[in-house]
Amino acid sequence: MKLNTITATMAIAMMASAASAQTSAFNNQDRTTDAVDSLEEQINDDAERNTTAFGTEGRALGAYGSLSLRGTSTSEDGDTSSDLGVGLRYGTFDGVNGIDATASFVYGETNGTETENQLLAGVDYRRNFGQAFFGFAKADLAFDRLAEDAGEVSQDVFVGAGVGYRILNDNLSQWSVQAGPGYRLAEVVGEDRVEEAAVAVSSNYFRSLTDTSYITNDTDIITSEFSTSASNELALNVSLSNALVLRTSLSTQFDDSTDEDFSDAKNTLGVSVVYNFN
Numbered sequence: 001m002k003l004n005t006i007t008a009t010m011a012i013a014m015m016a017s018a019a020s021a022q023t024s025a026f027n028n029q030d031r032t033t034d035a036v037d038s039l040e041e042q043i044n045d046d047a048e049r050n051t052t053a054f055g056t057e058g059r060a061l062g063a064y065g066s067l068s069l070r071g072t073s074t075s076e077d078g079d080t081s082s083d084l085g086v087g088l089r090y091g092t093f094d095g096v097n098g099i100d101a102t103a104s105f106v107y108g109e110t111n112g113t114e115t116e117n118q119l120l121a122g123v124d125y126r127r128n129f130g131q132a133f134f135g136f137a138k139a140d141l142a143f144d145r146l147a148e149d150a151g152e153v154s155q156d157v158f159v160g161a162g163v164g165y166r167i168l169n170d171n172l173s174q175w176s177v178q179a180g181p182g183y184r185l186a187e188v189v190g191e192d193r194v195e196e197a198a199v200a201v202s203s204n205y206f207r208s209l210t211d212t213s214y215i216t217n218d219t220d221i222i223t224s225e226f227s228t229s230a231s232n233e234l235a236l237n238v239s240l241s242n243a244l245v246l247r248t249s250l251s252t253q254f255d256d257s258t259d260e261d262f263s264d265a266k267n268t269l270g271v272s273v274v275y276n277f278n
Helices: 031-039
Strands: 006-014 062-076 079-093 097-110 113-128 133-144 153-169 173-188 194-210 213-224 228-239 244-255 266-277
Touching: 133 173, 153 194
Parallel strands: 006 062
Antiparallel strands: 006 266, 062 079, 079 097, 097 113, 113 133, 133 153, 153 173, 173 194, 194 213, 213 228, 228 244, 244 266
C-alpha cells in the first residue's frame, strides 16, 4: 500500500476516558503528528512502516502525502453536537535528507457553542549519519482558541534537535531511540509566559508478526521545569486486504502538572478501519 494516496477514514473508537485522543508528551512535542494520527485513528497504511520509522531508513525516494477528513453529527434529546477534523501529511526524501510536514485542524460544537478549535502544525528534518546513527531537527506549533481557564495552554511552540540510534533493524524488527535538547515557548492562561529548556527522549518499536500483521509501541518522554510528561501507544495492525487495514490500539498519556500519580493517566482504547484508494 502506498502512502501517497488520499486516505478516507472510517472509525469506531471505544474511549477509556471522556477526553478525545491526542497523544502528547509535552503539550506540543509531536502533537501535530499525533493529532493527524488520531484523526486517521492511529492507522499507518504502510504495513512495513517505511515512512514513519525514525530517521530515513527504508524510505522511498520522492514525495508522499495523505489527506484525512472526518466529520460527525449527533442529535439526542434535543441536544446537537458536531465535530470536524482535517489532517494533512507531506514529505520528501532525496536519498540523504528527509523532510516531513504535518498539519491538523479540529473543530467541535455543541448546541451552537464551540467545544474545540485547535490548530497544530509541525516540520521534521532527519539525516542519516551511517547505518545506525541519524540526526534530527524539529519544530512544533499549537494554538488553542478555546483556552480560557487558568492553567490551560493557548499557544505552544517547541523547537529541538538531537541524535538517534537504531538498536534493531532487520526484516522482522525495528527499534530506534532518539534524544536531544529543545526549547519551549508557551502562553498559559493566568500565568507568566513559559520560556524554558527541555529534554526529549523517544522510542519507536516495530515487530512483524505475519505477512499481514504487525505490532508497534511508541513512547515519548519530555521533561522541563514546567512539567514532566509521557505518552505511550501500543497497537496491533492487521491488513484485511490491499485496501483495508484494521488497527486496535491502547494509548496512555501522563503529565505530572495535572496528574497526581500514574493512576490518573488518561487511557484510550481504539478500534478503527481505514480504506485506502489510489
